[in-house]
Amino acid sequence: MSSVAFALFGGKPAFDKPLPVGQLYFPSWERYEAAFRGIFGRGWYTNQGPLTQQLEQRLQQFLGVKHAICVSNATIGLMMLPDAMGLTGKVILPSFTFAAAAQALSWAGLTPIFCDVDLNTHQIDVERIGTLIDEDVSAIMGVNLWGGACDLAELGALADSNGLQLYFDSAHAFGCAVGGVRLGGFGRAEVFSFHATKVLSATEGGCICTNDDELAARLRNIRSSYGAGEPVTVVKTANGRMSEAQAAVALMSLDDYPDNQTNNKTLHDLYAAQLDAVPGLRLVKPSGVSFSNYQYVVCRVDEREYGLSRDMLIELLKAENVIARRYFYPGVHRCIPYVEELPTYQNRLTSTDELSATCIQFPIGALVSPEAVERVCSILRRAHLASSEIRSRREK
Ligand code: T4K
Numbered sequence: 001m002s003s004v005a006f007a008l009f010g011g012k013p014a015f016d017k018p019l020p021v022g023q024l025y026f027p028s029w030e031r032y033e034a035a036f037r038g039i040f041g042r043g044w045y046t047n048q049g050p051l052t053q054q055l056e057q058r059l060q061q062f063l064g065v066k067h068a069i070c071v072s073n074a075t076i077g078l079m080m081l082p083d084a085m086g087l088t089g090k091v092i093l094p095s096f097t098f099a100a101a102a103q104a105l106s107w108a109g110l111t112p113i114f115c116d117v118d119l120n121t122h123q124i125d126v127e128r129i130g131t132l133i134d135e136d137v138s139a140i141m142g143v144n145l146w147g148g149a150c151d152l153a154e155l156g157a158l159a160d161s162n163g164l165q166l167y168f169d170s171a172h173a174f175g176c177a178v179g180g181v182r183l184g185g186f187g188r189a190e191v192f193s194f195h196a197t198k199v200l201s202a203t204e205g206g207c208i209c210t211n212d213d214e215l216a217a218r219l220r221n222i223r224s225s226y227g228a229g230e231p232v233t234v235v236k237t238a239n240g241r242m243s244e245a246q247a248a249v250a251l252m253s254l255d256d257y258p259d260n261q262t263n264n265k266t267l268h269d270l271y272a273a274q275l276d277a278v279p280g281l282r283l284v285k286p287s288g289v290s291f292s293n294y295q296y297v298v299c300r301v302d303e304r305e306y307g308l309s310r311d312m313l314i315e316l317l318k319a320e321n322v323i324a325r326r327y328f329y330p331g332v333h334r335c336i337p338y339v340e341e342l343p344t345y346q347n348r349l350t351s352t353d354e355l356s357a358t359c360i361q362f363p364i365g366a367l368v369s370p371e372a373v374e375r376v377c378s379i380l381r382r383a384h385l386a387s388s389e390i391r392s393r394r395e396k
Contacts, residue, residue: 005382007319009393014375015321022197023295023365025260027252035248044244047224051247056207058254062175063184065209067216070247071223071240074171074193074206078104081189081208082139083235084218085165089136093169094124095331095345096352097143101169102332105141113137114333114342119351121287122298122359123150129158139165144173144183144190147295148286152178152186159187167191174200175257177291184209189219194250199260199293199365202250205242260366264294267364267373271297274377278384280306284359296327297362300355307387310360312394316383322376325361 007013039045046052052070059068071077078101082091091105095114102112113132118125122145129140140159142150150168159166170176171193173183184190189212192198194205210216220229223240242250253260275281280302286292301310308316310326317324331352332338333345347353362376383390 006316006379006386006390007321008316008390013319013321014379015372018321018323019363019372019376020365020367021323021325021361021363023199023201023260023264024196024367025201025249025253025256026366027249027256031252032249035252036245039244039248046241046243048241049244049247051244051251052242055242055247055250055254058251059207059209062254063182063209065184066211066213067209067219068184069208069210069216069219069223070242070250071206071208072242072246073195073204074169074191075100075104076238076240077191077206077208078169079107080219080222080238080240081167081191082108082110084215084222085139085167085188087138087165089138090134091139091141092129092132092137093141094143094352095333095349096122096328096355097145097169097332098171098328099332099335101141101143102338106337111136112332112338112342114331114338114345114349114352116349116351117355119354121148122146122284122355123148123287124155125351126151126154126158129155133162133164137162137164139167141167141169142187143169143171144176146172146284146286146298147176147289147292149173149176149178149183149288151288156187171195171198171206172295173289173293174198174295175261175291175293176286176289178289180290185211188212189215194246194253197365199264199295200250200257201253202242202246205246205250261293263366264364265292266370267368268294268297270370270373271299271362271364271377274374275299275380278306278381280304280384281380294364297364298327299360299362300358301360302358306384308383308390310358312390313360313380313383316390317376317379320379322363322379324363326356326359327361328359329356331356
């Protein structure tokens with residue numbers, strides 16, 4: 001197979017327009033218009049309007065939790081939780097995650113303690129957490145990655161036996177279940193993201209779930225700057241309110257969740273079947289769950305076996321209008337400010353560094369068809385076969 005056929009070397013791109021990574025849910029224009037006519041008719045944009053209240057009730061039912069507290073994005077939810085939970089000192093979390101998880105701790109004046117992850121599951125390595133616990137640690141933040149989950153039972157036992165609080169960044173895990181129980185009610189709280197690239201979309205948005213009444217009351221007060229609901233003592237307040245426009249899209253997305261999850265699973269299975277025999281490409285199965293939303297297609301690239309590095313593959317795909325991403329790069333411990341403030345982690349989180357250097361995300365979601373996945377996989381197979389020619393042309 002000649003490398004000339006690739007768009008990187010002047011061939012015609014495989015796709016006319018960029019095939020995005022991420023979910024990108026767009027309801028029909030008619031449904032969108034009807035929802036917005038309702039908002040205009042009621043003359044009510046935000047501050048716990050009727051759509052936000054309806055969304056909270058539906059989320060509580062869907063997830064089987066007592067409280068779903070909608071917020072304007074998951075980051076603000078993660079920023080609100082430390083104060084509401086009364087955290088102090090240090091919080092242990094994985095470094096192989098989105099920067100928001102650690103940044104939320106910094107905003108709360110806490111110190112992140114970065115833990116390595118398991119090389120196969122990509123979830124926090126529970127065995128290593130024990131070595132990081134000291135008297136200043138007040139909590140563990142598990143991150144449920146890639147439509148999978150951490151070892152919830154082990155984490156719960158470890159937190160209990162050390163008197164630590166446990167909560168979760170479940171930004172990737174909406175609708176996922178462990179042992180048949182939907183995520184949302186594990187630990188003291190869980191935070192979901194409803195960003196445009198997530199399987200449940202509010203365009204921007206998120207929610208904090210908890211079964212703890214007192215914590216929920218505190219969060220509702222923190223969310224609304226001037227307090228809301230039952231008065232409780234809160235140290236600080238913020239504005240994390242979700243607008244009616246966000247809630248309207250999230251309600252439609254929740255209606256369509258079963259279809260979007262099924263579509264994701266179909267596409268994920270197709271990637272798995274088509275890439276099974278390609279040397280050096282290893283698809284990661286969502287781990288630790290009995291039901292996944294298949295929100296991400298994560299693949300590890302072994303440069304020696306595949307013939308191209310992960311970054312060269314991203315460049316090749318980009319020319320074909322296939323947007324692939326290197327989530328998460330680099331590990332948060334190598335990002336500002338932690339790379340300067342916490343240099344002790346450098347070179348100690350070897351699995352995180354390995355995954356950051358080799359993981360690639362392929363397109364999946366409502367805008368991606370099975371035919372598009374077949375075309376992407378065909379490029380991936382051809383690129384492997386032509387890898388030495390591609391490499392030598394790039395080196396010239
Ligand atoms: N914890 C974890 C583990 C997370 O992964 C995240 C967020 C959070 C917490 C915080 O949640 P939020 O505060 O965001 O609710 C994206 C998302 O912005 C972010 O939500 C997500 N994780 C992160 C992993 O990815 P970028 O910088 O990669 O997004 P961007 O704008 O480059 O878009 C990704 C792709 O989608 C591109 O191909 C462009 C395409 N796109 C994007 C948007 C927004 C479109 O075609 N249309 C669009 O409207 O961060």
